[in-house]
Structures are given as structure tokens and as C-alpha cells.
Amino acid sequence: MSSTCESAGSSAPSPSLSPSLVAPAGSAAESHRTPAYADVAVATLDAERATAQTTVPAQSAPARGGWPAWLLLAAVVLLAFNLRPAVSGLGAVLDEVSADLGVSALVAGVLTTLPVLSFAAFGAMAPGWSRRFGSRQVLAAALLAVVAGQLVRVLVPSVPVFLLATTIALAGMAAGNVLVPAFVKAYFPGRVGLATAAYTTSMAVGTTLPAALTVPIAHAFGGWRFGLGAWAVTAGVALLPWLVLARRRGVVARPAGSSGRHESLWSVGRSPLAWSLAGYFGLQSLQAYAAFGWLPQIFRAAGVDAAHAGLLLAILPLVGVPLSLLFPSLAARLPDQRPLVWACGAAYIVGYVGLLLAPASGAVAWAILLGLGGGAFPLTLTMIGLRSRSHDVTARLSGFTQSVGYLLAACGPLAMGALFDVTGGWTVPIGLLLVLVVPQVATGLMAARPRYVDDELAAADAAQDVAAEDFAADPGAAGERADVDGPGHSRG
Incomplete structure (x- = not known):
């Protein structure tokens, strides 16, 4: 299974993993020849756990690539704050935007459903972007998209441009939605709950404040463009630490013992x-x-x-x-x-x-x-x-x-x-x-x-390998076994 994040972000094994479950080194190759269908799944899974035990840093001292923990956490909190203002702020002044730009009821309806659809579509692409360019680089680019989209939509008086710019901002928000949990897992493997609490709280505040403050800002400075543009400024501030983090590329490495499988999101x-x-x-x-x-x-x-x-x-x-x-x-x-x-x-x-x-x-x-x-x-x-x-x-x-x-x-x-x-x-x-x-x-x-999802995927891999080997050796017998055991049968 291929790693998609920097080696500096290697995650630690679960503390619930008992040493008694770990197979001896080299047992994966030997067990792979065992004819017993269920035994292969168990042995393969145990070997992967053994590899994780010997190659991943301990949770108590996670590798952060030389970056201080406070910088990483501050960057995550600032990013999370800016994952909702482009949506909640727009809802507060949608009537004013519609009247000023001549937005039809149909287009207004599109604007209200666009966030959910964009989160689904662009969120699906984010893991692939992370594999190719690195998580820190993609998150920096995501914030840049949020800044650019929010600025362009208030500067250009055009309905098509407003829709396009909003989509660009939503694409950046979608990437942040998906990659922040993985970033937390990589850089705070022993503090997932604490780091998640920090960024989800920031996200909640970033949802509430724009809904409450966009209209007062618009009234104070002369229109909805100022009300929405203010949140481009906060996104620009959040971008600064990510520009620092993105400067060093980091090594994208495949962890030892990985099979290279399951690289597809689906x-x-x-x-x-x-x-x-x-x-x-x-x-x-x-x-x-x-x-x-x-x-x-x-x-x-x-x-x-x-x-x-x-x-x-x-x-x-x-x-x-x-x-x-x-x-x-x-x-x-x-x-x-x-x-x-x-x-x-x-x-x-x-x-x-x-x-x-x-x-x-x-x-x-x-x-x-x-x-x-x-x-x-x-x-x-x-x-x-x-x-x-x-x-x-x-x-x-x-x-x-x-x-x-x-x-x-x-x-x-x-x-x-x-x-x-x-x-x-x-x-x-x-x-x-x-x-x-x-x-x-x-x-x-x-x-x-x-x-763990990882364990279920490993068991599915082992079952698929055994089925393929059995079919190659004796197609008739393999078919009979599949009928009896079922496609996902395994022990333990």
C-alpha cells in the first residue's frame, strides 16, 4: 500500500496492537504459500503489523520533519477557520448579491447547492493531489484558491465570474476538508483527539462569525463586496504559515512492506x-x-x-x-x-x-x-x-x-x-x-x-491473492472453494 504523504509524517502504530499478534520477520513470504485460505489472510495481516511496528516512529515522539509543533498546529487551526466563511458569509448577503448582479432565482439556487456538490467532487480529487505534490503543498495551494476565489468574486461584476470564482474557493475548501484529518494523523499521531478538537472548533467559529458579521461589515463599509471580501483577508493571513511549510518538498516514500495497492480513493x-x-x-x-x-x-x-x-x-x-x-x-x-x-x-x-x-x-x-x-x-x-x-x-x-x-x-x-x-x-x-x-x-x-480500515483492506488483499493463486493452480477447485467460503471468508 503506497504512502501518499511525506515520510516526515509517518504515522505511529495503534497502541492497542499487541506484540503477540506480530508475525516473525519474513513470515509474509512464507505464509503466502500456505494453501489454507483463512491462514493466508491472517499471516499477511500479521506481517504488515510487524512491519509497522519496526518501521514507524513511536507515537510519543512523532516525526514532524523539523517543524515545531506549535507552527503545525497554528497552521491547521488557521486553515480550518477559513474552510466555511465563503459559504456562510454568502448566505448572509445573498439577497443583496442577487439584486446587485441581477442573479436569477435559478442561479441563486445553484449557489446554495454548489458548496455540497463541490465538496463531493473536489474532495474526491484531493488525495490524488496530495500523493503527487505533497500534503503541505496542496494545503497551501488550497488556501491560495480560497483567497483568490473570494477576491475575484467581489472585484469582477459578472454573474459567470462570480460562479467560477466561488467554485475555485470551494475547491480549495474541499481539499482542506479532506486533507486536514490526514495531516493531523501524520503530524500528531499520538494526539489525534486534541488536534482534531482544535481544528473542528476553529471550523465551527469560522462558520458562525461570517454569518453574524458579514452584514455589519457590509453596512459599515458600503456594500456586500466589503462584507465578503473581509474573509479573503483572513484566508490570506492563514496562508502565511502554509507558505513557510510548503517551501520544503519532503520525501514521498513508500513504507517498507507496502504492497502498492489501494492507491485509488474508491x-x-x-x-x-x-x-x-x-x-x-x-x-x-x-x-x-x-x-x-x-x-x-x-x-x-x-x-x-x-x-x-x-x-x-x-x-x-x-x-x-x-x-x-x-x-x-x-x-x-x-x-x-x-x-x-x-x-x-x-x-x-x-x-x-x-x-x-x-x-x-x-x-x-x-x-x-x-x-x-x-x-x-x-x-x-x-x-x-x-x-x-x-x-x-x-x-x-x-x-x-x-x-x-x-x-x-x-x-x-x-x-x-x-x-x-x-x-x-x-x-x-x-x-x-x-x-x-x-x-x-x-x-x-x-x-x-x-x-481499522487498513486491516480490512489487508484482509481483502490476502483473500484476493489466494483466490488468484488457487485459480491459476486449479481453476475448477478454486471455483468450488469460492462457492463454499464466499468472497471475503477469513478467520479471526
Whole structure:
């Protein structure tokens, strides 16, 4: 399995890996000739673990390529802050932008769905960019795209240019979404929870402040261009440490014992755990985008005035700030994360039931509960790092999870709007979100069990190798064995 990040970012093995599980050196080659189907999978996996034990630095002293830890963490926190302002800031002044540029309702609709689709499409490309150019270099380029896109869209008075520039900024944000978890795994392998808490909290603040401050900035300085352009300045500040980090290329090395397989982002889909993470991420994102898109209208339909409805919506990201600080650290300390999955699911269920029964009288409580349910977002990002052993797999797992997840999330606001048009009310749309909590919790519980995507991919490799060798030796017998054992049968 090929490494995609710099050798300076080599990840440490899991502390739960027992020395008794490690096969003697050289056992991989010998076991590969064993005729027993299940034994080969076990021996191959053990040999890969043995290689990891002997070639990867200890977690207590992670290799950071000579960069001080404070610089790396500061760079990550500043980057994370700028992964949302281009979206949340635009939402605050979308009416003014539409009136000034002559944006049609159709184009305005495109602008509201463009972030989710861009996160899915460009996020899928990010691991490949990282393999080719290096993670630090790609993250620096991502921030440069965020700066350039936000500047161009406020300087050029053209609808096509505005759309193109917004897409460029979103491409940079998508790359950051995917590669930051892998960067944390590479440079802070023993502090995944702490580093994830730092950057997800920064991301939550970067979502909340632009929504609250873009309009006041626009009023103070004379228009929406200043309100949106201000966030290009913050992205420019965040770019400075990344320019320092990107100056040295670093060595892109294939770790000893790797097979060179699974370099494709989508090959991670051979892991059931990867699909569980993607499902959980997608369903929680669907809940979040549906709430941000329609919650004010739900409250207004219940008799809440427009200003109060906007304040109620602001509760969701505000609640997310302390959760982003708490959940990653707590998740990293727990033996598994199922209690947190249950907690987020319960908050969503009570919040939606409250919206159905008493939307106006308990509005503040329901908004807080839906914000608590949104703790599933930092929880998922943390589990991406906890469910992978190497930064290479973390990068591809992050890309796979977010690409699949954001495609699923894009369906949420559309389904809510369609159901409202058909039924003329919000009972059925809210009921849909309530029902979707069930598969969200189910996939979350599967993702929260303590295991590793790397191990599932290694076992799949071993099974595929044995099947190929058996078929080459005796095609008839190999077919009979496949019928009996099944394609993924292995022991242990």
C-alpha cells in the first residue's frame, strides 16, 4: 500500500496492537504459500503489523520533519477557520448579491447547492493531489484558491465570474476538508483527539462569525463586496504559515512492506467500515444542511417572527463550538465512540419530536437539541483518524467518506422542499428527518466499533491473492472453494 504523504509524517502504530499478534520477520513470504485460505489472510495481516511496528516512529515522539509543533498546529487551526466563511458569509448577503448582479432565482439556487456538490467532487480529487505534490503543498495551494476565489468574486461584476470564482474557493475548501484529518494523523499521531478538537472548533467559529458579521461589515463599509471580501483577508493571513511549510518538498516514500495497492480513493470502498463512516457522515450532513436551509421557514410557519427565526438558526452553530472542542478529545479517550453516537441521535429525535408537537413554544429548546445532534460532525472527523492506522489510508478514507457523504447530504434540502410542495406543510418533511435518524445511528454504531480500515483492506488483499493463486493452480477447485467460503471468508 503506497504512502501518499511525506515520510516526515509517518504515522505511529495503534497502541492497542499487541506484540503477540506480530508475525516473525519474513513470515509474509512464507505464509503466502500456505494453501489454507483463512491462514493466508491472517499471516499477511500479521506481517504488515510487524512491519509497522519496526518501521514507524513511536507515537510519543512523532516525526514532524523539523517543524515545531506549535507552527503545525497554528497552521491547521488557521486553515480550518477559513474552510466555511465563503459559504456562510454568502448566505448572509445573498439577497443583496442577487439584486446587485441581477442573479436569477435559478442561479441563486445553484449557489446554495454548489458548496455540497463541490465538496463531493473536489474532495474526491484531493488525495490524488496530495500523493503527487505533497500534503503541505496542496494545503497551501488550497488556501491560495480560497483567497483568490473570494477576491475575484467581489472585484469582477459578472454573474459567470462570480460562479467560477466561488467554485475555485470551494475547491480549495474541499481539499482542506479532506486533507486536514490526514495531516493531523501524520503530524500528531499520538494526539489525534486534541488536534482534531482544535481544528473542528476553529471550523465551527469560522462558520458562525461570517454569518453574524458579514452584514455589519457590509453596512459599515458600503456594500456586500466589503462584507465578503473581509474573509479573503483572513484566508490570506492563514496562508502565511502554509507558505513557510510548503517551501520544503519532503520525501514521498513508500513504507517498507507496502504492497502498492489501494492507491485509488474508491478502493477504500472495499472496506465495510469505510462505508459505515461515509453513511454516518452523509446522514449527519443531510440533517445539518436540511436544518440550515429550512429551519427558519419552519419556525416562521409556526408563528415565530423573521428576526427571531434567524436568531434561532444561529443557535445551531453556536452550540457546535463547544461540542467541536469536547467531542474529539472525549472520542479519542473512549474505548469506542458508541455512547456519543447514541447521544447525538437522541438529541435529534427529541428535537424533531418537539418541532412536530410544539414548534413555537419550545423553539429555543428544539434549536439547542438540533445543535447538540450536530455534534456528529466533529465526531465523524475524529473517527476518520481513529479508524485508520496510516496517514495514507486516512487521506483516502477522508476523501471517500466526505465525497460519498456530501452527495448524500445534497439530497436533504431538495427532499425537504419537494415534500413541502407536495404536502403544503412541514409535518412530513420533519417526519422524514426524524426517520433518517435511525439509519444515521445504525451506521454510526458500526463506525464507532474499535477496528481499522487498513486491516480490512489487508484482509481483502490476502483473500484476493489466494483466490488468484488457487485459480491459476486449479481453476475448477478454486471455483468450488469460492462457492463454499464466499468472497471475503477469513478467520479471526
